[in-house]
Amino acid sequence: MSMVEHWIGGERVSSGAGFTDLSPIDEQPVAQVARGGEREVRQAVAAAKAAFPAWARTSREERARLLHAVADGVERRVEQLALLETTDNGALLRSHLRGVMPRVAHNFRFFADWLLGLKHDDFETRGHTNHVSWDPAGVCALITPWNAPLMLATWKLAPALAAGNTVVLKPAEWSPLTASALADITAEAGLPEGVFNVVQGLGAEAGAALVDQPDVARVSFTGSVPTARLIGAAAARHLTPVSLELGGKSPSLIFADADLDLAVDLAIEQYDNAGQVCLACTRLLVAEEIAAQFTERLVDRIGRLRQGDPRDLDTDLGPQIHRRHLERVDGFVRRAKAEGARVLAGGGPNEELGGLYYRPTLFTDVPDGAEILREEVFGPVLTLQTFRDEEQAIELANGTSYGLDALVVTGSPERAARVTPRLVAGTVWVNCFFVRDLRAPFGGSRESGIGREGGTWSFDFYCDVKNTVSAPWAK
Known part of the structure; x- marks a missing residue:
């Protein structure tokens, strides 16, 4: 060699x-x-x-x-x-x-x-x-x-x-x-x-x-x-x-007036590159009124993701980058379980594939202040929390030490105009994700x-x- x-x-x-x-x-x-x-x-x-x-x-x-x-x-x-x-x-x-x-x-x-x-x-x-x-x-x-x-x-x-x-x-x-x-x-x-x-x-x-x-x-x-x-x-x-x-621990704010199909599509995008994306909006913040319906649809979509060799053009999720990184990701997941978070999908390495393949994971019922809500995992791990109203959604969104980006899904331009100025983030996407223009500031x-x-x-x-x-x- x-x-x-x-x-x-x-x-x-x-x-x-x-x-x-x-x-x-x-x-x-x-x-x-x-x-x-x-x-x-x-x-x-x-x-x-x-x-x-x-x-x-x-x-x-x-x-x-x-x-x-x-x-x-x-x-x-x-x-x-x-x-x-x-x-x-x-x-x-x-x-x-x-x-x-x-x-x-x-x-x-x-x-x-x-x-x-x-x-x-x-x-x-x-x-x-x-x-x-x-x-x-x-x-x-x-x-x-x-x-x-x-x-x-x-x-x-x-x-x-x-x-x-x-x-x-x-x-x-x-x-x-x-x-x-x-x-x-x-x-x-x-x-x-x-x-x-x-x-x-x-x-x-x-x-x-x-x-x-x-x-x-x-x-x-x-x-x-x-x-x-x-x-x-x-x-x-x-x-x-x-x-x-x-790094980031970015939020996706999904309001009750959101297009649910769009909201699920955007949530699935957060598993891109097996979750190894700094911009991934891994904290799903969902309005209480639509949480059950959104969760059911999202879990179904996660189950249909195809994981395997990234050289296969039909693959949706590849491996983690390195053995040390997979162990780091798995450590976050194990500690989240120990703190009482409930696994809705995934929750560990893909035993069928072995190697560095980690199942796309979704947590709910995560205790307030839990590590999995505060620290960047940099793997295929999302958390789902609910909010009562706009004010609580913004409070949850800004409740970390990070501020890289945020995603807002809503059918109301007036709501978007109210919420986006209050989010601590270098980039805010409204009803879209990962749209990058080199003319725009990034950081x-x-x-x-x-x-x-x-x-x-x-x-x-x-x-x-x-x-x-x-x-x-x-x-």
């Missing part, structure tokens, strides 16, 4: 150590991966720093052209990348083919085009002209999660490169393969050496070293709250700005993160925003 090496300064670089990458489909090895640390991180940051001046001076038009060339390369390899990522992280092949990999290409095209239109109108102050510009910040450290590796990497990478920065990407150790494939695509597209670098490794080694580099100008991280605290502390030593997109409140990215907000983070004030020129 060949070694997947780092990509540093436009060439493959080996390490003295490696780690084995396992497929969650069958827990069998799929690759040996170079295990980077302080040495490789310093080398990558140095390469990115050396490449920065020329890349920052490259015209907007040329940077945009190269990003479109990268998108072309992704589109030529959609099937290859989709199968590679499904093998590596266990997400559904049909999702990768139909949505995820096309979105990867779109990330590059969108930010390339947004760059060309990025401007702020000049304005006057007592005859003086104010001109706002976005100057590239320098070397950006991007640390990405395992649940949607390439899409979330390019969501950060595309605006960072478009802005004129150079990048060191550290992918998650449980799903590193598509980041390495992307390096080959960028080289083929003509991206200059050192502009994009990939260092693989463990978070405590490569990740920790990367965020503590004094030559890093920005850190963008998607992942857990505990890791974000460590990253924030390290970045603070150098006053490095950070963008943190963290979380409370422990769900710091900052917003998307559209101009991405350039605001990845750049030093400058205002140049000019006195009137003598005639």
Whole structure:
């Protein structure tokens, strides 16, 4: 089995150590991966720093052209990348083919085009002209999660490169393969050496070293709250700005006037990627009047979900990413049972399939304050609570330390207009879910993160925003 090496300064670089990458489909090895640390991180940051001046001076038009060339390369390899990522992280092949990999290409095209239109109108102050510009910040450290590796990497990478920065990407150790494939695509597209670098490794080694580099100008991280605290502390030593997109314990508010068929469809969507989605609205808050009918329909739908090999296009639920993660999910479920929660569906691993497959689970009668209502499980586990009225629904929705997103299902636009401003969330969906436009701001409140990215907000983070004030020129 060949070694997947780092990509540093436009060439493959080996390490003295490696780690084995396992497929969650069958827990069998799929690759040996170079295990980077302080040495490789310093080398990558140095390469990115050396490449920065020329890349920052490259015209907007040329940077945009190269990003479109990268998108072309992704589109030529959609099937290859989709199968590679499904093998590596266990997400559904049909999702990768139909949505995820096309979105990867779109990330590059969108930010390339947004760059060309990025401007702020000049304005006057007592005859003086104010001109706002976005100057590239320098070397950006991007640390990405395992649940949607390439899409979330390019969501950060595309605006960072478009802005004129150079990048060191550290992918998650449980799903590193598509980041390495992307390096080959960028080289083929003509991206200059050192502009994009990939260092693989463990978070405590490569990740920790990367965020503590004094030559890093920005850190963008998607992942857990505990890791974000460590990253924030390290970045603070150098006053490095950070963008943190963290976990969630998001609510679905289903009111009595909701379309029940729609409400059940949206609830089922929360099992997407076997529940390994930060945006999943896993706390179902249902009006008392419709709770029995909604629950009956939902349990029936859960029972009809098809679980199995994610490479089968008819599969609805694949495996958990790793043995350690499955045990973590199962620990939450076991403790919820012990606290008195009642299982309506699932409740444990899928014994028929074995391996890392966990049954889609639904709890009700959960005691107030129970762990399963407060902490992110990041697995196929939903809870169902009822509410009396609008006020209680909002109180329950906001009753966690998170604030990533929320879902409101109602037949009343007036109710939606009352409820949505009172929800603590970076994104609120009304009668829909997972509709993402790259022009919109994205991020979380409370422990769900710091900052917003998307559209101009991405350039605001990845750049030093400058205002140049000019006195009137003598005639």
